Amino acid sequence: MAQRETWTSRIGFIFAAVGSAVGLGNIWSFPFQTASNGGAAFLVVYLAAVFLIGFPTMMIEFVIGRRGERNPVEAFKQIGHGQWSFTGGFGLFCSLVTLAFYSVVGGWVLSYILGSATGAYFGDPTTFFGSVAEGPTAIGTHAVFMALTIGIVALGVTDGIERATKFMIPAIIALLVGLGVWAATLDGASAGYSYYLSPDFGVIVENFWSIVPPAMGQAFFTLSLGFSVMIAYASYLGRDDSLPADGGAIVVVNTLIALLAGFVVFPLLSSTIGLAEAGSGGAGTAFIAIASGFGSLPAGEILGISFFVVLLFAALSSSISLLEVPVSYVSENYGYGRSTTAVVLGLGIFLVGVPATFGTTWLDFYNDLVFELLLPVAVLMLAIFAGWIADTDLVDELGRGSSLGSSFATGWLWWVRVVIPIVLLMTLYLGIQSLSEGLSSGAYF
Numbered sequence: 481m482a483q484r485e486t487w488t489s490r491i492g493f494i495f496a497a498v499g500s501a502v503g504l505g506n507i508w509s510f511p512f513q514t515a516s517n518g519g520a521a522f523l524v525v526y527l528a529a530v531f532l533i534g535f536p537t538m539m540i541e542f543v544i545g546r547r548g549e550r551n552p553v554e555a556f557k558q559i560g561h562g563q564w565s566f567t568g569g570f571g572l573f574c575s576l577v578t579l580a581f582y583s584v585v586g587g588w589v590l591s592y593i594l595g596s597a598t599g600a601y602f603g604d605p606t607t608f609f610g611s612v613a614e615g616p617t618a619i620g621t622h623a624v625f626m627a628l629t630i631g632i633v634a635l636g637v638t639d640g641i642e643r644a645t646k647f648m649i650p651a652i653i654a655l656l657v658g659l660g661v662w663a664a665t666l667d668g669a670s671a672g673y674s675y676y677l678s679p680d681f682g683v684i685v686e687n688f689w690s691i692v693p694p695a696m697g698q699a700f701f702t703l704s705l706g707f708s709v710m711i712a713y714a715s716y717l718g719r720d721d722s723l724p725a726d727g728g729a730i731v732v733v734n735t736l737i738a739l740l741a742g743f744v745v746f747p748l749l750s751s752t753i754g755l756a757e758a759g760s761g762g763a764g765t766a767f768i769a770i771a772s773g774f775g776s777l778p779a780g781e782i783l784g785i786s787f788f789v790v791l792l793f794a795a796l797s798s799s800i801s802l803l804e805v806p807v808s809y810v811s812e813n814y815g816y817g818r819s820t821t822a823v824v825l826g827l828g829i830f831l832v833g834v835p836a837t838f839g840t841t842w843l844d845f846y847n848d849l850v851f852e853l854l855l856p857v858a859v860l861m862l863a864i865f866a867g868w869i870a871d872t873d874l875v876d877e878l879g880r881g882s883s884l885g886s887s888f889a890t891g892w893l894w895w896v897r898v899v900i901p902i903v904l905l906m907t908l909y910l911g912i913q914s915l916s917e918g919l920s921s922g923a924y925f
């Protein structure tokens with residue numbers, strides 16, 4: 481095997497990982513999950529999930545990837561545990577299922593770019609959302625978004641990701657900060673902030689069991705954990721980089737961008753459609769709130785276009801890596817051409833996603849399936865592997881290049897062995913319960 485390339489710079493790796501992490505998860509899913517699950521109470525549980533479970537899980541994927549130096553399936557063989565390679569494969573499967581509905585939401589972004597140009601949503605953002613999120617328009621934009629994703633992966637221009645994100649991340653931050661400052665000046669903004677930021681601990685305790693599964697799912701989803709993608713990225717990492725430092729930077733930037741999105745969405749919600757509807761806005765929450773902001777701004781068209789174009793880039797950089805990692809594996813491993821593989825897998829995923837255009841409750845089903853079942857299973861397998869099967873092998877890998885010392889690595893190992901599996905088993909139990917409740921009550925279809 482030829483000498484493997486490595487990232488041209490440490491910052492290149494961080495940007496690529498941030499590019500994967502930052503996406504619709506931050507700007508669409510985070511405000512939507514927060515609004516639907518009680519606001520600040522959700523925020524608290526979510527932040528705990530990101531730092532206490534997400535960050536250590538990211539370290540699991542990093543050590544497997546860097547030690548394995550192969551694609552996410554082969555990496556397990558390289559470490560000497562080939563029987564566990566299904567874990568890497570399962571992550572690739574999660575990527576494909578996620579892409580199916582991610583692309584539908586990516587299609588909404590396309591509609592909003594157009595809608596900003598024509599001002600179509602300015603009058604009535606809620607009706608506009610309904611008209612583009614479901615039905616023929618939604619299928620059409622889903623097809624276009626998927627075609628873009630397939631095209632970029634098939635042409636093999638994915639190193640463009642690294643370059644594009646360098647520009648995209650600052651642009652997203654600048655736009656969100658600008659919008660956030662403006663949103664602060666709106667009448668009624670303060671009610672939005674208090675819904676978003678001041679947790680009522682009584683509410684957390686009372687709703688704890690129903691908040692945990694979506695908060696945990698959101699944490700994994702937004703950090704791209706459980707999809708094997710961080711295994712793939714870390715396999716190109718130099719031996720001497722500090723994994724905790726890089727991971728810490730990725731987690732912090734990603735979290736800040738989600739929090740910023742909340743600073744735009746919640747004041748807008750409270751000053752326009754009202755917070756009572758925040759939860760009932762469902763999957764449309766962020767789109768409706770942000771669009772109603774542009775609708776009332778002087779240069780709404782220009783701002784709207786810029787915002788949604790940047791969001792499109794963020795979504796594409798994520799969708800590309802959702803397709804790219806499984807495609808590389810399949811084409812490397814089974815010897816099919818790269819573009820053929822991209823087209824075949826991409827078309828299949830397009831079809832799987834079509835039902836999510838039937839209505840937003842169908843989309844909720846895909847979303848909940850990934851958040852509440854597939855991701856906890858994927859991360860549980862990773863934790864069991866790293867904690868009990870690979871055991872102390874991976875601990876050395878975590879320590880390499882890091883100045884945190886061996887007690888950090890040992891602490892991590894025990895956390896991965898004990899705490900993460902217990903939390904995930906509980907999450908999984910609750911998640912399965914809520915999924916089956918949703919299925920039997922007809923909440924999805």
Ligand code: TRP
Binds near residue numbers: 500705
């Ligand atoms: N984290 C991305 C987001 O927040 C979505 C995502 C999940 C992803 N898994 C991924 C992106 C794997 C790239 C690769 O939108």
